[in-house]
Amino acid sequence: MTEMLFTPKSIGSVTIPNRTVFLAHETGFAENGLPTERDAAYYRARARGGVGLIVGPSSMLVHPSASNPMYASGYDPEVVPRLRTIADACHEYGTKVFAQLQHTGGEDSGEFAMHETWAPSAVPTDFGYEMPKRMEIEDIEEIKLGFAKTAEHVKRGGLDGIELKAGHDGILRQFISPKYNHRDDRYGGSTENRVRLVNEVVEAIRNRVGEEFPIGIRFTLDEMEDGGYDYDYAVDVLRHLHPSLDFLDSDIATISKLYITDAPMHAPLGYTSEYYGAARAELDVPVIAAGRINDMTKANDLLEEGQADFIGMCRQLICDADTVRKVRAGDDDEVTHCIACNQNCLGGIHTKGHVGCIQTPRSGRETKIPHVEDLEDAPTAKRILVVGGGPAGLSFAVTAADFGHRVTIREREAVLGGQSNIATEVDSRQEFGDAVRNLRNQLNNRDVTVETGVEVTPADVDREAWDEIVVATGARERPPPLEGENVYRSWDVLRGDDVGERVIVLDNNNHAAGVGVAEQLAVEGHDVTFVTTAYHPGDRMEGTNVPPFLESLYEHDVELLTHTTIVGFDGDTAQLLNVYSQDVEPRAADALVVAERRESRNGLAAALRDRFDDDSVHRIGDCVAPRLIDTAIYDGEMLARELST
Template sequence: MELHESGRIGDLEIPNRGVFRPVRTRFVDDGAPTTELAAHLGARAAGGAGLVAGPAQMLVHPSASGPSYIDAYDEDAIEGLAAVADAVHEAGSAIVGQLTHTGGEEGGDWEMQAQLAPSASPSDAAYEMPKAMDRDEIRAVQDGFAAAARNLEEAGFDGVELNAGAFSVLRQFLSPRYNVRADEYGGDWESRVRFVNEAIARVSDATSGPVGLHLSLAELEYGGYEFEDVPEFLPLLERLDYLSCTVGTRATYDRTHAGLSVQAPDLLEPIRTAADLVDVPVIGRQPRTGAADAASLFDAGADFVSFTRQLLADERTVQKLIDGERHDRCIECNQKCLEGVYGHAHGGHVQCVVDPRTGRETDLPPLDEVEPAALNQRVLVVGGGPAGMRFAAIAARRGHDVTLREADAELGGQLQTAAQGPLNLLERAEEDLVAAVREAGVTVERESRVTADALEPEWDAVVVATGGTRPGLDEYDFDSEVVDAFDVLEGASVGDDVLLFDDNRWVIAFQTGLKLLEDAAELEIVATDHYPGFTTEQPNLPGFVSALQAQGATFTGNHTLEAVGTDGTATLRNTLTGDRTTRTPDTVVVAGRRRAEEGLYLELKERRDSVYRIGDAVSPRKLDRAYYDGERLARRL
């Protein structure tokens, strides 16, 4: 089986075997999908996905609600849903709408009511004790599935999918952890599948298109069902037109959507088992589905392959794979696809580090539709880090004559240091940026340092992308020498007993800690926050914390490193009480904050016109800002 081959689900023809399964987007306004959502899903269809399964977070009953959910049970949502379906159909793809009820995996703050669940068994991801559903409430939720399905059909959707993955009361009814009922809906497997079968039946009777189930093949929680349980209950499920496979619960989102910090569960064998148990098409995925996974998923019995984050990183991935073209790869950082939503950054909607257009589809046209430059210019880019390379490649594609000068022997900038240990997948970003620069025809001059005095006058524009400086350890005014975390990442030696002071508050504290533990026997990480790496993305945080703790690292929160004496004694001050304690480690390491390398820009700005700066040369920030700065300037120059 090949990705380009057409397929069928029931009577629904699918032009190829690539599926886009969206994450939560928060493109919702008062329970209805927005034009931004239609553009976002339509872009993935236009990029080659034969089937779109979504949107995510479409609710069937008001007992599960919130500002990021679409009220699919409400007829007022039909108009917006129709716009979504039209956008996907206009691109030549099919769309099935995914319906859910969150059960006990959400909070009731939005509607100020208790959350309905199979039993009063709380999720580790929510703070509320849910209410066990009575029979009237069971019937009401099932009525909601039917009503929402009818609304989807009226809006033009080709089919309906019921969510029994994360954020799902359906999965909770299956679960021995979440379902401890003593009536006909609890107990043995035949009883626990009853609610799911009844919901599927109600939807099947209410609509004419195919009806599928998106199912977690294991909950990955203590007391939940496991991969080995699937053969016990999967054959009991009825009236499915297809099975879509996933893993985990809301409480295990760090593994369901595994990022840089954890080892992702391998779903190939569980999918193979599931495919052997059903006689309907199977949609397969890995927690990190990339292009290389398609063949192995087909071999495991999947009929279709679903991509999520990879199609956020490059919306045209499916078409590029079919055409044999290079695509930009997901770096699995979870910074914008998940943290952008959960952390409510930039308005709280989905975005992507390596593709600034993701989440901005209504504002930014696809790169292949960007107008050529009205006036072609000779442009010099100073600095071959992410911002400089992103700008150079796009500016050259628009017709500018672009030269990039890099002081080092290799391109990459900070990525050369960052792409190691748990962040090794940042190598993908570096490699894809270099490839884009080469494909665009940019002239690259390595080991070429630029000074204001020696700069040639013939450049029409100069873009300064010189990045940021290393943290200045002298500003701490310690009386004894300490080691910079960046030097540790580059191989600096340390003693057996190390104190790491996290004054950076991001993932570098974890990355440095894991590097230190390769040699150090004892490691204490001190942070002014409650714990180190406080601003690290929530989906990544548990994996980093557990990795350090598993190797014996200790955390001291709510303390600052006040002094390091001439004898190396470290004085810690409690930021809450003011109390002081001391430590006598062999080595003190400081993870500080970088500053903009802005000297060249400021000099050039005084001497000539058309000088710009981007990325960390403006202010050191996360990687997504470097991409965004570079692309934004290149689109308008």
């Protein structure tokens, strides 16, 4: 039941049409310090998807001393018409929009603007390496004025309210924190003094926008750093905050602990509920819950239990912009649930330059990839054979069916899923399988023929029976560089091959495969040594995924040998080579498990192309070149769109 989730509730003078909130986050779309058409399209998609409140643009900077190319310069008057575009796009669907205001303080780099960073005290953060400048009183006055001017720009831009960021990063939290604020003037020493800047910022903003314009705060309820404040201190802060604040948006940890603030799938759903639930009991203003909430029934339960007043979702609505609309219409099986892989949301900012989602090619590309609902059916319904039921094949089949094609999938294994089924053999990565489950659920709602346990050979394909043939046969793990007795491929071990007690895992993959099989073996009770030439295990994974793996490996007493490879294994002894010192050390082991890179299974596609000698045969996903799951899903959807024009 989700009845309460869809009831209106007010924040200050503004009525939010339902209890769902799209939380603030980087998009990577800003250009020259201003929001762009891509921002407007991105937020518009979530408004169209039914969310009640959008907090964005995120981290609008209030002063030039905070410089980050990812963020809009809210202090620049040129931002006003850009904000108006965002407001109009969201208001079209009844969604309210609050801008988030921030000064990054010492938790940033001044290199972009060639300017020193500012902070309450000259205390370095665990996130960066620069020593910030201790702010002088005139600097503090400058920042207060910057917040006020930016707030005025927000109101002139037609947005509905403001969120001040004192969350996992930002100068407002740094002033609040005893770890970062060592001042002995009116802005330091006591809780009242440390909160003073926040309260003076609120007053400065009120003088510009009035008492009726909603102002709230995103606040970290526990810094979770050595020397940082805990929840009890946060409660004391809450009691000292300005009485005119209209809401609290809950946050935990700091940017140096991003694997906690934006926890990957190692963390359970709703992992922060004890924090916002406790804060809710302390406050008379609405509290926004946050922390891996991707299920609307659970979200409604949190409201019913009184743990929160609004449900904040970030990655779930990055993943599926239409989540709220689908659930409200009873189409729960159509929801693409976030799996917290962090590969294209957080990771996409650094690898692609913009936010995205591995499961949803359109996310972050709204100006380039139209919503399927806005497109007409294909001019001709084609008969299409898809060979391979992994992520690429499933993505193609779902999208092609949406365009009206008659699709048949043939998969050689007994179940759909491809390589994702291997990944889920690692206990901590089982949720990764939800990416395939989401596609299977959607497939079940479409008229697609699925044949499993069918091995397709070139002779099995009748050219006259199909208009198009899509080969999505994936990849296999490459053979280990060392052969012989007691040498195993990581995939075979995850599928059940029995290995002895003492196991060496050689990671030539450097992504999740190596750390995953090592963790699983350790959890099962093996004595594991992990060997990699990299600087740390899993060094090609998205960053927030690495610390939970490291914590688990250390917890299970896995020996970690970096800068190391194996140059020989005779069945019971490995020769370990340090790639920098060139020293060789023998190590006894009952088995060597090698996590290798992959190679394409492209023989069927090549044979069909030779046989038919036309352009009816297409390859997608790893059988073109082994990559990550996002490209497989992208390949599938984009080919389906291409064949439908």
